[in-house]
Amino acid sequence: MYLTQISLVNFRSHKTLNLSFTPGIMCLLGNNGQGKTNVVEALYFLANQESHRVSSNQPLINKESDKTKISGNFDVSNNTIQLEIELTKSNGSTTWVNKNPVRSKEALGLIQVVISAPEDLEILKGDPGQRRLFIDQIATTLSPRVAGLRPDYERVLKQRNSLLKSASMLSGKAQQNTIATLDVWNEKLIQLAAELILIRLQTLDQLIPVANELYQQIAPNNFLNFQYQPSWTGELIKPEGAWLVDQLTLALKSCAEEEIRRGVTLVGPHRDEILFQLNDLPVKGYASHGETWSIALSLKLAILTLIEADINNQSSPILVLDDVFAELDEQRRAQLMDIALGVEQTIITAAAEVDLPKNLLAKIYRFEDGGATSD
Numbered sequence: 001m002y003l004t005q006i007s008l009v010n011f012r013s014h015k016t017l018n019l020s021f022t023p024g025i026m027c028l029l030g031n032n033g034q035g036k037t038n039v040v041e042a043l044y045f046l047a048n049q050e051s052h053r054v055s056s057n058q059p060l061i062n063k064e065s066d067k068t069k070i071s072g073n074f075d076v077s078n079n080t081i082q083l084e085i086e087l088t089k090s091n092g093s094t095t096w097v098n099k100n101p102v103r104s105k106e107a108l109g110l111i112q113v114v115i116s117a118p119e120d121l122e123i124l125k126g127d128p129g130q131r132r133l134f135i136d137q138i139a140t141t142l143s144p145r146v147a148g149l150r151p152d153y154e155r156v157l158k159q160r161n162s163l164l165k166s167a168s169m170l171s172g173k174a175q176q177n178t179i180a181t182l183d184v185w186n187e188k189l190i191q192l193a194a195e196l197i198l199i200r201l202q203t204l205d206q207l208i209p210v211a212n213e214l215y216q217q218i219a220p221n222n223f224l225n226f227q228y229q230p231s232w233t234g235e236l237i238k239p240e241g242a243w244l245v246d247q248l249t250l251a252l253k254s255c256a257e258e259e260i261r262r263g264v265t266l267v268g269p270h271r272d273e274i275l276f277q278l279n280d281l282p283v284k285g286y287a288s289h290g291e292t293w294s295i296a297l298s299l300k301l302a303i304l305t306l307i308e309a310d311i312n313n314q315s316s317p318i319l320v321l322d323d324v325f326a327e328l329d330e331q332r333r334a335q336l337m338d339i340a341l342g343v344e345q346t347i348i349t350a351a352a353e354v355d356l357p358k359n360l361l362a363k364i365y366r367f368e369d370g371g372a373t374s375d
């Protein structure tokens, strides 16, 4: 698939911007702060109904406006798909597919964009919540049927937490009565928790060997793996449904008193850690900047590979490489270009021409004074 046209109205720094794209390599070139990443962020938003940089939509709306509109035309296996999204300051959002208004969920998965960007470093260096979110998002990308699992788990968790909070503020009979109502939530929580952990493990089992292979192409004799660390003490000895249900039941029992005292759920996938390891050392806190960057890139390229391998996908995702080349040496740039040339469309951003691979045959947009012109 490829983007043929993108139009932005009051999106971040762009009051109005219209760009035409072709298959192959597209390059957005320009000084810092000229709005290159803003364009690929808008593209990512069209595909995923969310930004890859921020969790709230407010920063996406130009500071002098109260709404923004993003429109994109795509070619997907010779069919045209038009996606439009309008976001308002009051958190409203409307989505159209081929001019028809749809619920935002219905537009998910029509377009696939894999983006590698400096923000990815946070997956490896940031707090465990970033890694959990990353894996849960990949799980949904690879099997959209699990999209509801994390929201369902979070809903039950919220209910259970509010009961625990009430119980923590009560005593005697009133507290006992509140605790008694926990049972039904425990059962739901454990069921969904086990499912979510299983999906994460399956996703990691698919992703990490492919990422490891890609990483070894860049850095031979290195080994990338992971450890899933559950929120209860102990390891995941038998990662299957019934065993997980038993473990979660035991763990919840053993921390029941502390949960009531603290008024919060202490066991479950919302507190698990996914430890990425390079040569058996944790990436976080041990890997060098260049290694961390290359691991992040390998993870993203692994997602691309898995989407391409899926027989339900007739068309390769759009690959976005935002500020990636500046971090790589000449050999790694050449290797990455081989991959970039293998997909229908790759969009590259860079601040300077020297940051690009040599002999790059690309359509170049130059970003200057808030606008963009093509060569």
Ligand SMILES: Nc1ncnc2c1ncn2[C@@H]1O[C@H](COP(=O)(O)OP(=O)(O)OP(=O)(O)O)[C@@H](O)[C@H]1O
Binding pocket: 011, 012, 013, 014, 030, 031, 032, 033, 034, 035, 036, 037, 038, 039, 058, 059, 060, 061, 062, 063, 064, 323, 350, 351, 367
């Ligand atoms: N809501 C907004 N309203 C107006 N301007 C905004 C808004 N959000 C971001 N900007 C501006 O957009 C610019 C950043 O754009 P962007 O991140 O696309 O830059 P870039 O060209 O990718 O730069 P770099 O090469 O440094 O990555 C900044 O100058 C920022 O102030």
Ligand SMILES: [Mg+2]
Binding pocket: 036, 037, 038, 322, 323, 349
């Ligand atoms: Mg940028």
